[in-house]
Amino acid sequence: MLNDRQMTRYQMLLSVQTFLNQHQAIWSGVPILSQVKTSLDDLVLGVHENLKTAGKDVKGLTTQKNQLKEHLAEKTAVLSGALAAYAALSNQPDLEAQATIHKSDIARAKDAELPPRIQAFVELLQANVTHLADYGITEPQINDLMTSLDDFRELIGQPRLKQSAARSAKKEASTLIDEALDLLNNSLDRIMIRFKFSDTNFYDSYTRARVIVD
Template structure:
């Protein structure tokens, strides 16, 4: 990432951290929740592309297709249990993001598969105690998905990317940053105004996290 991209990315992370630590304050607002989820996706996209843009070489230590297949299977298995839980608890928000079709995951682009699987494990970790006590899903199963993501992510793209591919990744980062800034400026910043009067501590933390610091 270039300097400007890195500054915005770090600001996004600071906002994400502030919101994650104040979930109970805003979770009752469906539009706030939806926008936060969209911001998380943009941040994940920047992270993945940032790693791609910084690489000059890329080695294949294992067969990429084999690792992708393993990631798909593990994600589907976890999503299946979570989908059942979402149905039982009538959690339509959770249910809407889950994919239990092998074909649907196979049709995803490599980057999109990683973004989805990361989102999946984040939600699984948030209900980990319930998954363990009521469905027998251990923490190691969730961690196994994360491990496979870490194995697959460096293999995205070609074995030896051309400079044009690196430049394309940087352009894609700009697209994610543009969308992230829109979500903040045009939606979350405005939704935060009410907390200036109802939860000033949260409001001040948010304003502080929105500050872009030079790197």
């Protein structure tokens, strides 16, 4: 989110926006003020939308990914046991070595390592599927593992993308706040001077709304 300095300035912008909304009847007859107010509204809305993006939680995606990894580990372990048993009984030591994957192997593996590893295992299963029926293994089970693998592929990059988007959104929010401050300092404050003598109460209330409380 915003740091303390940025937040106090954003709160001031909201105060000014609210003040102008409440006293529109006084200033609406000045065309340039309407233009500046529209610009302010756009900038404040931009800050708000970027803060929503920056505040989105990636924990939910990470939890979902970890749960899917657990399911992948369980499914792979079951299928591995059957294929390794077939390889051992048919005296195929190379296949047995390739087929032996423990649940803990999947759990400890880095996310990026899993897809190629499980894909290679799936190819072993597909090459030997006709021999695995007696071991309780069917094509739908292999297809189910492939579906879970596809789902995992989609998830593994999303938390990082979300974090990157959040960082970009915070940076953009900060930039928009600076632009809004420039708008007030260089335009709105100067235009509002016209009310300093003609409507003292309105002008004084505006200056109070402009105070930044650090």
